[in-house]
Amino acid sequence: MMVFAFRQLGESTGERIRRVPFRAPVLGTLRRVADELLPLDEQRAVEVRVYYAFAAKAATTPGFAEILIEQDRGFQEILRSVFQAAEEAGEMPPGRDHAALARMLSSVIDGVSLALLAQPRNTDIVAGLDAALALISSCGSGT
Template sequence: MLVPRYVDKDERRRQVAAALHRIAAREGLDNVSIRTVAAEAGLSAGAVQRDFGTKDALLHFALREALAGVERRFSEVRVGPGRLSFADGLRTALLDLLPTDEQRLAETRVWSAFYARAAVDPGFADVLAELDARSREALRAAVGWAEEEGELAPGQDLDALVELLMVLVDGIWLSAVRLPRDASLDGLRAAVDAAVAAVTAGGPHRG
């Protein structure tokens, strides 16, 4: 008897989150309101209000949706035996952060908005901390494998290297997101190459 009626609620929640992402990317989180999001999603404000209850819940849902997108993208870069070398995988993953198309640029702007909010709202910081933890774990595995393969300069502190890579990830997209729309990304591409070279220099794979 208590079956859902007409619409797929989860699907609509996802569409509302997508609408929020579009507004956040275009005008910033400041211009995200229940009404503007509803309009962007082609719904009535009441619908959004009913689906999420509170604006904070809406923002949290949208944040998790955005994070899921990032993790999906990142998980596609497989590094390991029989796959990409550590250097190539790292380069691919870092270059993949650059806003080379409209979609990617929008994503980056959304992150930027949420990160700023996380600096001030612990609820959002916690969600990002979970993402950090998972990223760190993945990087730790990749670095450990690279070490075994002899791709790293000997004597490196692996934990420190992981932290450095985390920093690089943040630095790259943050540097990219504030570039003028017509600016070249070549400088950042060069930086990625330099980073990969600096980190893997000295190993037998060098050159």
């Protein structure tokens, strides 16, 4: 039953992320995707707490680990597709490592998410995400 709940949580969050429109500029799209994962309201805070509880269980339980890996693979695909769309729109020069950018951004989102759980009223925490997005954007523009 817990495996089912973990899978359902991932599917509902993934569906919400897939509904985020890919609009120029890429920075805005990436921020909208990130906002779907951050505990910025009560519903997302509950989802994030449950997700991290299951993720901790994945460290010792193969069934949970498989789900976590599957969910991460899907999220990485979404992020890479945003970078690909940005490249196709001319917002990023060709040749950027979309997989590395996706991994970096997802790591930042994870850190910001955990920090917001501990300090939900600390709006400065999101500055790290904004800095990462600005860095991605400036790398994309060739500066």
